[in-house]
Amino acid sequence: MKKFLFVFVMFVCFIWAGTGLAQDSLVTYEVPQKLFYSMHNDDFTVQVRTPGGRWKDAYEYNVQVDMDRVQDASMVYFDFSGTVEVKIRKNNGLVNTVDIRPLSYKIAPEVKGNIIQFTLDKPRNISIEVNGDRLHNLHLFARAIEKSRPEPDDPDVVYFGPGLHEAPDKPGDVFQVKSGQTVYIHGGAVLKGKLLCNNVKNVRIVGRGIILEPERGVEIRFSENVEIDGIHVVNPKHYTVYGGQSRGLKIKNLASFSCRGWSDGIDLMSCSDVEIDGVFMRNSDDCIAIYAHRWDFYGDARNYKITNSTLWADIAHPTNIGAHGNTENEGDTIENITFSNIDILEHDEDDPCCLGAMAIVAADNNLVRNVTYEDIRVEDIQEGRLFDLRVLNNPKYNTRPGRSIENIYFKNITYKGSGVHPSQIEGYNKDRAVNGVTFENVRINGKKVTSPEESDIIIGDFVKHVKFKK
Numbered sequence: 001m002k003k004f005l006f007v008f009v010m011f012v013c014f015i016w017a018g019t020g021l022a023q024d025s026l027v028t029y030e031v032p033q034k035l036f037y038s039m040h041n042d043d044f045t046v047q048v049r050t051p052g053g054r055w056k057d058a059y060e061y062n063v064q065v066d067m068d069r070v071q072d073a074s075m076v077y078f079d080f081s082g083t084v085e086v087k088i089r090k091n092n093g094l095v096n097t098v099d100i101r102p103l104s105y106k107i108a109p110e111v112k113g114n115i116i117q118f119t120l121d122k123p124r125n126i127s128i129e130v131n132g133d134r135l136h137n138l139h140l141f142a143r144a145i146e147k148s149r150p151e152p153d154d155p156d157v158v159y160f161g162p163g164l165h166e167a168p169d170k171p172g173d174v175f176q177v178k179s180g181q182t183v184y185i186h187g188g189a190v191l192k193g194k195l196l197c198n199n200v201k202n203v204r205i206v207g208r209g210i211i212l213e214p215e216r217g218v219e220i221r222f223s224e225n226v227e228i229d230g231i232h233v234v235n236p237k238h239y240t241v242y243g244g245q246s247r248g249l250k251i252k253n254l255a256s257f258s259c260r261g262w263s264d265g266i267d268l269m270s271c272s273d274v275e276i277d278g279v280f281m282r283n284s285d286d287c288i289a290i291y292a293h294r295w296d297f298y299g300d301a302r303n304y305k306i307t308n309s310t311l312w313a314d315i316a317h318p319t320n321i322g323a324h325g326n327t328e329n330e331g332d333t334i335e336n337i338t339f340s341n342i343d344i345l346e347h348d349e350d351d352p353c354c355l356g357a358m359a360i361v362a363a364d365n366n367l368v369r370n371v372t373y374e375d376i377r378v379e380d381i382q383e384g385r386l387f388d389l390r391v392l393n394n395p396k397y398n399t400r401p402g403r404s405i406e407n408i409y410f411k412n413i414t415y416k417g418s419g420v421h422p423s424q425i426e427g428y429n430k431d432r433a434v435n436g437v438t439f440e441n442v443r444i445n446g447k448k449v450t451s452p453e454e455s456d457i458i459i460g461d462f463v464k465h466v467k468f469k470k
Contacts, residue, residue, distance in 0.1 A: 025050050027079040027145055029187035029208065031059045032164040039190075039212075041074040044128075044138045045089040048078055051119075055087065061210075063257040064235050066135055066314040067284035068348075070259045077141040077187070077208065077232065077255070080120070084142060088116040090130050099129045102310055102343035103416075104377050125255065125280035125310055127345065134346070141255050141280065143230065146208070150184050157182050160189040160209060167193025172215060177203055185209030185231055194236075197223045210234055216242045217256070221296070224248050232256075236263055240283070243268040244297035254279045259314075264289055269324065270299040270332070277305075282312040289317070292325040292332030292366055304337040312345040313357075321360045322368040327400040331365030340374045347384035353396065355421055356388025357381065358410070362402025363392055369406035373413065380417025387423035387457060391432045401428040404435065411440040418445075423455065427462025434462065440469040 026048060031039060041062035047055040058076040065073050078084075095114050100107040105126065109118040116128065120142050128138040152159035158181055167173040173193035177183055179200040185191060187208030194214035197203055198221045206229045211217045217233035217240040220226050225248040232255045233240040240256040240263075243249060249271060256265050256279070265281035267289045268274060281287040288311065292301050311318035319339060325332040339358075347357045357378050362368045378386060389408060393401035405427075427433035442449050449455035450468045459466060 025081050025145075026053070026056065026084060027187070028056050028058050029078070030162060031061070032162065032188065032190050034164050035190060041072060042091055043136055044074050045091060046076045046138070046140070047087045048080070049085050050080075051083055051085060060138075061234070063139065064259040065257060065282055065284070067259050067261060067263070068315065071135040073136055073257075074138045075141070075232070075234075075255075075257070076138065077143065079143050079145040079187070079208065081145050083119060083121050085119050086117065086140070086142075088128060088138065090114040090116065093131075096131050099132070101127045101129065101345055101379065102377065103379060104343055125278075127312075139255075139280070139282070141232075143208070143253060146230070150182050154182075156180055157184060160185045160191060160207070162186050162188030163190075165189060165191045167191070169193075177205070179203065182206065185211075194219055197221065197226050199223060201225055203227070204229070206230055211236075213237070216240070218242070220244070220246050220249065222246060226250075227252070229253055235259060238262055239264045239267045240281070241266045241268075243271045244295070245270045245299055247271065247273045249274045251276045252278050254281075256281045256283060258283045258285070260284060264316075267291070268301065269294040270297040270301055272300065272302045274304045276309065277307045279309045280312075281309070282314065284314045285316045286320045287311040287313050287318045289320040289323070290334060290337065291323060292334055293364070294324040298326060300332050301334045302336045306337075306339045306342070308341045310343045310345060313347050313349075315349055316354050317349070317359045318344045318347055318357050319359060320356070321371065322362040322366050322402060322405075323364070323394075323397060325364035325366035325402070327365045329365075331367060331403050334366055334368045335370045337371045338374070339372070339376060342376045344376065344378040344381075346381055347378075348382035349384050353394055355385045356423075357384060357386050359388040360405055360408065361388065361390050361392060361394075362405050363394060363398040363400070365400050365403055367403040367406070369404070371407070372409045372411070374409075374411045376410075376413045378413070378415045378417075381420065383419065383421070385421040385423045386413075386415055387425070389425045389434055389437060391426070391428040391434060391462070393428070401432050403432055406434075407436045409438045409440070410442060413439075413442045415444045416446075420456070423457040424460060425457060425463050425466060426460030430462055432462070433464060435464045437463075437466045438469065439467070442468075
């Protein structure tokens with residue numbers, strides 16, 4: 001009897017292993033055949049394998065970056081568990097140096113000729129840069145294997161399988177999403193059109209596939225409990241995620257590329273109760289922006305948690321808070337926001353109004369308070385400043401100054417590089433001031449700073465209670 005039970009259990013496990021996802025240790029995806037040539041970038045050839053296993057090809061997608069002069073970079077993605085070996089061949093030119101960023105991951109490749117190899121033992125979103133080239137680099141997204149996939153015939157599931165999918169609603173190229181639906185985008189699927197969540201509840205948009213060159217990637221309006229997980233948005237005309245007057249948003253493991261004017265990453269207006277985790281945003285405008293009232297959307301913005309992410313602003317801000325609000329009443333409040341465990345890989349901006357890797361610009365009668373930046377690593381940036389805290393009225397965007405900035409905390413912040421503009425803290429007048437800014441363990445090029453002078457911060461008028469913890 002014991003022998004029979006053992007055999008039966010082994011048989012069940014065998015059947016489960018043949019049908020489930022969890023048993024796989026490495027999953028790659030095919031590009032839709034119609035897009036095989038048009039989406040390919042030949043700068044790199046990428047292969048992956050389990051240790052000692054057979055090498056598998058990963059398709060090298062072309063993604064465009066940097067609005068200043070649009071350039072072609074590369075992207076590959078796959079899923080794995082355990083350990084994966086990565087082999088990259090640089091197809092054009094010599095390999096003199098290789099940087100794998102974020103540098104905090106401390107991934108040291110082995111380089112032989114034009115072959116680059118390394119091993120990963122956990123999911124990572126990384127940039128491989130040969131000879132210091134950040135504009136024609138390889139972005140590699142190695143994610144955890146999906147635990148489950150929804151059933152395609154489930155009436156509450158919109159299932160996009162492998163292949164190219166054109167949006168049914170024109171003009172605008174829109175896929176409408178209804179309440180209670182799960183939208184699944186297979187890793188071999190490419191959608192041409194935005195996903196629109198308008199006045200809906202309890203929606204999931206998940207998978208490993210691509211939304212290609214939409215007006216916006218995912219648009220969330222007047223909705224509740226919308227989750228986005230694991231997808232890629234490539235070169236939208238406008239924002240990657242556009243959120244307005246919505247609550248209960250979860251954005252996880254999202255990868256984004258943009259190269260046009262106003263092609264921000266995640267822009268949320270009058271949204272509250274938001275979690276953003278594990279995203280990789282490379283955008284030609286703000287990577288993550290948090291506002292109050294703008295356009296059709298009204299109300300405060302509060303309770304944000306942004307964690308474990310990588311932000312790359314080819315122009316404008318990696319993080320930006322407070323620029324838009326409601327001037328027709330006493331003003332909106334933006335509060336209770338935490339950024340933690342963030343790598344900032346670039347900040348490149350010429351316009352003095354838009355400098356700041358960590359920027360709070362209170363305008364349009366906004367009160368911004370209770371914001372924490374913790375465990376933030378800023379790598380060498382081209383042009384910008386580290387901190388920008390100002391109450392202002394920018395006539396380009398605003399009609400009134402903000403009310404105040406209060407209770408801002410910077411802890412465990414590092415910058416390694418040169419060429420930054422001085423940071424600044426400045427109020428507008430005695431009634432519209434900055435009150436309460438604390439710096440704890442801020443290090444610039446390895447040196448802990450204990451004063452505004454050491455950290456190159458200009459403290460302007462109408463600023464109270466700036467403190468450096470020793």
